[in-house]
Amino acid sequence: MRARILGSAAGGGFPQWNCRCETCEAARTGTAARPRTQSSLAIRGAVGPWFLANAAPDLRQQLEPLAAEPANGVRAAPVAGILLTDAEIDHTAGLLLMRESSTAIRAYGSDAVRRALTDGYPVLPMLARYCGVDWRRLDPGDSLVIDGSSLEVESFAVGGDAPRYLAGAGADVEASGFVFHDRSTGGVLTYLPGLARLDDDVLGRLAASDVALVDGTFWRDDELVRLGISERTARQMGHVPLSGPGGTLEAFSRLERPRVILVHVNNTNPVLLERSPQREAVLRAGAEVAYDGLEVEL
Template sequence: MRVVLLGTAASGGFPRWNCGCTPCAAARDGKLPTRTQEAAAVTGNSRDHIPAVAGLRTPAHTGAGCAADMVDRYAPWEWHDSLTAGGFVLSGGLVVTAHPVGASAPAYLPRRAADECWVTAYRVEDLATGGVLVYAPRLAGRDAKLDELLAGADCAVLDGTYVTTADAALSPSTRIRRVHTRLEDASPLFDPASAARGQAVEAGIEVLSDGAEFVL
């Protein structure tokens, strides 16, 4: 399985258009690399790339009809409900299951009833290589469900909005490869020379750039 990080910043990208914090100013001056909003793509055959975006649920929640009209112009595609019981198998031999990890509904909805399925994480398993990826760009913290989700994983791409949240998800002794994504615009992790970035590296946490690829 090949994983491509399409974006690694929080909503609004980096620098954020309406933010004047030190990291955003540095990015505008060309001192730090810019980043787009978090997203990833996975492929099991280096041909069919499947986007993994934790915010997508079903057509009823995302307005997929509009998305379909746009995507249809470029390539054939097929919709899968991420919460299908038992998951589903994608081309290239990837098995994907979605797991609820939070109940925070999008702010743009007129009625935001509590629903534990609003925030999901993906577990992607490669039937050929045995590689397992957990993609969880939004986390409220560590709990038994997250521990179960991470069991046996080779790599976890975790919420780095607040450093302590993602750090708490895994103990330093774990052998799981840890990558932070969805970095908030004021995050010190953007700067390779910052103390926070150095501490993350020492703890075995990677902060990769947009476009980074790795194989599991």
């Protein structure tokens, strides 16, 4: 199995276009932090083509390294399908950039995500007028073998609220995590760009993984509140913070098996500063901070 982190930042990217926080300014000057695009992953098994996990608004530039690989045909797509963990705009807007596809886009996701992308944010009806969509249902608790690949994927619920564009609509859309198992090599990779709860089920899946790509959105629960950016805490936004009691770093310190890499890191998170005490704390907990282009093979 081979995985390439196409984008490692949360929604808005890093630096965010309208943000002047310390970390964004450091990225702009290039002195202490490297820029990052919005969260997306490319993955392939020992057998078969590349697939995407989420489609970020930065997808065109993210796909260029994959497009440089040998392919058959002038309009050969570098990926064979997209798996969606949720219906958030920063994980689905890239679907619209794939409208030039010569074949229907193969997409995997829960029925709740399909409804959100049909009624609330009508990406799927729009694509139907261009290339079409071949939707494959993958609800939490489901497991399926991806056609043409040695990968088997299992979806599981990780909590969180429906996207804000569905506010007041009574929609029940929570985020999913994916466990990828390569049936040829036995490698196991878990992808969790959004994580609203750290229960025994989630911890068990992490402990059974070789590599775990885990939500690292916020350092503190009150990170945005302290900066005067929002009145909502990290947990209220559907993200377990890294630090503090019950935070993910505390949980990571008890895990022995997986290589843990933080993804979906918000532009305000000081772990993005390469020589910060928060980055040191991440390393002491046995984890890493992802960057665009990082590849792992297992």
